[in-house]
Amino acid sequence: MLKMMGRLCFAHKTALAPMVRVGTLPMRLLALDYGADIVYCEELIDIKMAQCERVVNDVLETVDFVAPDERVMFRTCSKEKGRVVFQMGGMGSALLSDPEKIEAILSTLVNGISKPVTCKIRILPTLEDTVNLVKRIEKTGVAAIAVHGRMKEERPRHPVHCDYIQAVAESVSIPVIANGGSSDIVKTFEDIEKFRAAAGASSVMLARAAMWNPSIFRQQGALSVEEVMEDYIRYAVRYDNNPFNTKYCLCQMLRDRVESPFGKRLHAAQTNEEICEVFGMTDFYNKTKAELEARKAALQTNGDQTETRILFTFTVFMLVSVFPRRDYPPQITPKMYLLEWSRKEKLDQPVYETEQRTQDRAFQSTVIIDNKKYRSALWEKSKKFAEQAAAIVCLRTLGLPEGRIGEEHSGLVNKRKRDDKKCAALDDSDLCRQPFI
Numbered sequence: 001m002l003k004m005m006g007r008l009c010f011a012h013k014t015a016l017a018p019m020v021r022v023g024t025l026p027m028r029l030l031a032l033d034y035g036a037d038i039v040y041c042e043e044l045i046d047i048k049m050a051q052c053e054r055v056v057n058d059v060l061e062t063v064d065f066v067a068p069d070e071r072v073m074f075r076t077c078s079k080e081k082g083r084v085v086f087q088m089g090g091m092g093s094a095l096l097s098d099p100e101k102i103e104a105i106l107s108t109l110v111n112g113i114s115k116p117v118t119c120k121i122r123i124l125p126t127l128e129d130t131v132n133l134v135k136r137i138e139k140t141g142v143a144a145i146a147v148h149g150r151m152k153e154e155r156p157r158h159p160v161h162c163d164y165i166q167a168v169a170e171s172v173s174i175p176v177i178a179n180g181g182s183s184d185i186v187k188t189f190e191d192i193e194k195f196r197a198a199a200g201a202s203s204v205m206l207a208r209a210a211m212w213n214p215s216i217f218r219q220q221g222a223l224s225v226e227e228v229m230e231d232y233i234r235y236a237v238r239y240d241n242n243p244f245n246t247k248y249c250l251c252q253m254l255r256d257r258v259e260s261p262f263g264k265r266l267h268a269a270q271t272n273e274e275i276c277e278v279f280g281m282t283d284f285y286n287k288t289k290a291e292l293e294a295r296k297a298a299l300q301t302n303g304d305q306t307e308t309r310i311l312f313t314f315t316v317f318m319l320v321s322v323f324p325r326r327d328y329p330p331q332i333t334p335k336m337y338l339l340e341w342s343r344k345e346k347l348d349q350p351v352y353e354t355e356q357r358t359q360d361r362a363f364q365s366t367v368i369i370d371n372k373k374y375r376s377a378l379w380e381k382s383k384k385f386a387e388q389a390a391a392i393v394c395l396r397t398l399g400l401p402e403g404r405i406g407e408e409h410s411g412l413v414n415k416r417k418r419d420d421k422k423c424a425a426l427d428d429s430d431l432c433r434q435p436f437i
Contacts, residue, residue, distance in 0.1 A: 008082065008116055010144035010203060011175040013037040014192055014217055017146075017207035018087035018120070021248050025062070025075045026235035031210060032080060033231070035189075035217035040085045040205075041074060047397050048073055049088065050372070059296045060239055075239065085118070093122045093152045099133055106140035108377045116143035120179070120205075122152050123164040130164055131171045138172045146177035146205050156208065160184050166200035175202040182209035189219055211252050225253050233281060236272060237288050243272045250275070325385075332403040334391035341400055342369055350394075352387045365390040 015038040016031040023042035031039050052065040065074040095102050109117045124130040149160040160180040169176040178201035185195045186209045196204045209216050215223040236246040251258050269275045276285035354365040362379035365386035376389035395402050
């Protein structure tokens with residue numbers, strides 16, 4: 001996970017944990033209002049983000065990352081500048097069983113960007129394995145590590161292992177953020193400090209306790225859920241949040257009342273306007289929408305754009321194993337598939353930029369196509385293999401076939417086979433030898 005803006009310190013903080021479908025902009029802003037120091041966005045898939053355009057939305061006063069199907073994958077604003085963390089990667093502790101990949105990903109991020117990088121893990125079955133993993137993670141140069149004090153198979157009903165978090169905190173010099181205390185320990189604001197002390201951690205990260213009532217971060221004491229839901233709706237309407245996401249978050253706050261007549265009315269709502277009707281906030285909705293429309297009209301009258309789209313040009317990294325030449329037919333390579341696709345899409349031919357590492361003379365290549373860059377995070381023994389690895393990253397990111405044996409091929413394969421037959425009929429085979437590109 002990486003921080004979006006400014007330099008962020010992770011020591012002695014309280015944080016909103018990353019939660020799927022929960023950590024969107026309204027919830028993050030609400031948590032900050034109530035007293036959270038840091039807010040994590042929901043877990044996002046790196047490949048989906050790589051396909052986004054960066055859009056400056058002058059009407060909402062936000063920066064949006066918009067997918068090709070026009071869905072807003074991530075939205076942020078100046079109110080959370082310097083305090084928001086962008087969370088990405090495998091879901092459900094997917095990387096715990098592959099420490100080498102963890103190290104490779106984190107090292108690539110730490111060395112490749114100027115923002116602080118942190119990591120969040122669950123504990124392993126033994127204390128020794130957990131501490132050893134965390135020490136390996138610390139060596140990558142991350143700024144902090146968050147530890148959910150439960151094993152991968154354990155659920156919220158299982159007690160949190162504060163002793164594991166404490167052992168981790170004692171074994172590293174970077175800040176450790178304790179997570180997993182929502183059920184066992186944290187019921188009030190004062191309990192946040194109790195959890196921090198019990199885990200021996202520098203900071204605390206809350207997930208479900210904050211999802212149920214984000215005013216848990218409020219030093220003066222939590223507000224009623226009804227008041228919190230109205231505050232949430234105000235942000236959801238102001239920042240044009242997806243109505244289904246709005247409804248999902250509100251239902252989490254209702255908890256067991258979601259099956260009540262009121263909960264059923266909320267569940268039946270299909271738009272933010274209908275959600276406001278359920279809460280008796282129609283006047284607020286109409287006023288806010290009128291203000292947004294007025295801002296849009298003013299921008300258009302002044303000749304300004306209501307949004308500015310900027311191509312998202314960061315380099316897409318992927319861990320591709322050493323190029324397995326035997327997995328491809330003799331005359332077929334990923335570079336050929338990428339070249340064929342670029343011609344079909346009427347794009348400029350892919351351009352490869354390759355560098356060689358001095359210590360072991362290994363190669364790493366970046367392919368540039370359609371103004372985007374793609375690169376394998378691993379180094380190859382030859383320039384040709386490095387270029388093939390870069391092409392594989394691009395093809396996988398775009399969801400295109402690579403040309404592997406047994407894979408469902410495009411028309412390129414048949415074309416190459418026809419060309420091979422023509423070559424066999426010629427006396428000078430060098431005239432038709434297919435290059436390994």
